[in-house]
Amino acid sequence: MANKVLVVDDERTIVKGIKFSLEQDGMKVDCAYDGEEAVNLAKANTYDIILLDVMLPVIDGFEVCQQIREFSQVPIVMLTAKGDDMDKILGLDYGADDYITKPFNILEVKARIKAIMRRTSKQDKEVSVLTFGSLVVNEEYRRVYVGDREINLTSREFDVLEFLVATPGKVYNRSELLHAIWGEDFPGDERTVDVHVRRLREKLESNPSEPRYVRTKWGSGYYFQA
Structure with missing residues (x-):
């Protein structure tokens, strides 16, 4: 079964590029362009991972992360254009699992996704x-x-x-x-x-x-x- 990813960013060119690249790897990708839309999609669907921008209209990425954590433990990777480490740490404090700083290489994004998928996969794992x-x-x-x-x-x-x-x-x-x-x-x-x-x-x-x-x-x- 194909992995399903939610990409959340108000920069449509970034979303388009990530979506195209992930779909080339056989993943299914949903897109959201503001925080409210992201929360609604996360409630209505089951995702294997969420890529979430920090700076979003309507609701910012930190608030989105916090709201999603109220009903889901899906892995969340924050996308941040800010270089301040405290912004990144704040994202983790709201329940994010990882972060990637913009501008990023799409190969780095794909590598992070695959690493998280391997850790969270239940296949071929002995009961412990x-x-x-x-x-x-x-x-x-x-x-x-x-x-x-x-x-x-x-x-x-x-x-x-x-x-x-x-x-x-x-x-x-x-x-x-x-x-x-x-x-x-x-x-x-x-x-x-x-x-x-x-x-x-x-x-x-x-x-x-x-x-x-x-x-x-x-x-x-x-x-x-x-």
């Missing part, structure tokens, strides 16, 4: 359910529970948790986590890791300031406490 007290991590379906409550994690948040739980007690510094999860060529800042860890704690922990699961070894990095 990890249990740590009240915390349950279902690796096959990429779902997490604390007690009877399901925790809605973004794709990247799950990747971070899955990586850490694979080796309980092992400490990873920010650079190691960034390279292992985002890839060697990821141009982003190491603060990206801090944002995702903080969001994980807010979702998993009853008291995020004194985390039980995702913990900090001061001066060294992060680790999972089994």
Whole structure:
């Protein structure tokens, strides 16, 4: 089955170029040119990934991302023309999984999409359910529970948790986590890791300031406490 992508940008020439290139790779592509249209399409359809511009009419990309996260955990890649790292980090804070800075090479966009697709694919994956007290991590379906409550994690948040739980007690510094999860060529800042860890704690922990699961070894990095 072909992967389905939603491209959201008010610059129609950019949308046209991305759409043409992705369709050449056999993907199905829907397009939206403002934030409200993007939210409505995301509610009405199931997508494998959303490419979302930050600067949009009606509703900006950050608000769109936040609204989509209320009903969907579809991977979201922000497209930003701004060079300020804080804008990128803000996008991640609203629930985005990744970002690409304009102007971009379409080959980079396609590579990011394929990398995310590989991580989120359930095909040919053995069933693996990890249990740590009240915390349950279902690796096959990429779902997490604390007690009877399901925790809605973004794709990247799950990747971070899955990586850490694979080796309980092992400490990873920010650079190691960034390279292992985002890839060697990821141009982003190491603060990206801090944002995702903080969001994980807010979702998993009853008291995020004194985390039980995702913990900090001061001066060294992060680790999972089994």
